[in-house]
Amino acid sequence: MGRTPCCEKVGLKRGRWTAKEDEILTNYIRANGEGSWRSLPKNAGLLRCGKSCRLRWINYLRPDVKRGKFSFDEEDVIIRLHASLGNRWSTIAGHLDGRTDNEIKNYWNSHLSRRAERFPVTDQIEQKDALLVMDHIPKVDLKHAKKQRSKGPKILLGDKKNKVCNSPPRLLEVPENCNEKVPMEPPTPFSEEGSFGDIPMWIDEGLTQCTSLPHQHDLCTNIVQDEDLAGETFLDFGFDDNVLIDDGFEMDFLNKVLNDVAFNGQDTAPETTTGNELVEANQNLEMNAKLVNSSSVTSSSSFVSKVSEDNRQWDYSDGGMLGDVLWDTEQERMVMSWLCKYQELKNSGNKSTVVTPQTKTCAPSTSPFNTDPSSIESYSLDEIMYRSHFGGLLDVEHDMEALRKFDGPY
């Protein structure tokens, strides 16, 4: 059966509300409270549809409704949330005190949509530089990436004019052989292809079993752009075909491993979120903006966006490590090295060995896993894809050389 209308429309007033109507509605709700919208107009003496009364109250008359010009920060939040959530106005409104979904929607359509179209959200690139930067960055075919995500890197080459880039400063000049993969050998202590062995409980019901670690080469070069359940774009490093990352269960796995790793001092994870909680949070479309302490190593709710202390820098993080995009890469690679060692330990039957990461086992000058935040640059999503593609970011040979010299307490 069809739904009946909320009230009889014949004879009811429509259009703009008058000050007198507002007063009647406000006084009635103050005396009787919200709700019972169907019966409200009749009881209050208003010739309005109950639905209209509800909208008028929620959007304009409610005392906690914030009116007036949107601040810069509010605009910023809207643009960034919209970039990841789309037209989920009520969810966006939940992050702006006193602003209604209707107001935000109108503001977006009349003010912000064109600006956002002109200045896409990119991490840590000032708007005034955005156009300049974007002119030099290879385009990413999202549709193609979505369809083909299990078949390897999805980064498209830029056109010829994009192959040399002198601006902005953090972008590298592209070498002549930029299309060639960096030749490399899997170093010790890595095995070329490992097995997860008997690590328990990481396979959840209904998931495909993953029986091998990704090849180290793929770990460094195979980067996929994807979207999480909230529609937010993020980058996957390494685990392209891995059900753990794809389905959000990487968290469970990493948690299990990290729980076996003794962090030293400040590197102890302050917060952890299980994969299931993460999935649930995303299903609830919660944009869980939180401050990020980039000196911490943690498996966190990193599918969600994070905002830095100055409320200006947002991270789009993989399902693994948090921090800047670059740092995320490094941390994930670091953890991957631990995973390899963990696997070896598991296979060898040694389940009590304490692994002490980076600062004590690698010399800082040569460590590829430097976690000092002050030494880590920040990169935009576009930059990291650009640089990763052309081998400029990961400095593979340097890292691998350092790993060869690695002499940890294993």
Next chain:
DNA sequence: AACCGAGACAACCGCCAGATT
């Protein structure tokens, strides 16, 4: 002064999910 178009924004509409009868 009149007209016109664009922009801004208030309001409405249809649909949906969950609650209630």
Next chain:
DNA sequence: GAATCTGGCGGTTGTCTCGGT
């Protein structure tokens, strides 16, 4: 379990304002 109600959401429309001609 079906019918109905209710509140919420996002898309769309209608109206007003303002600047340009």
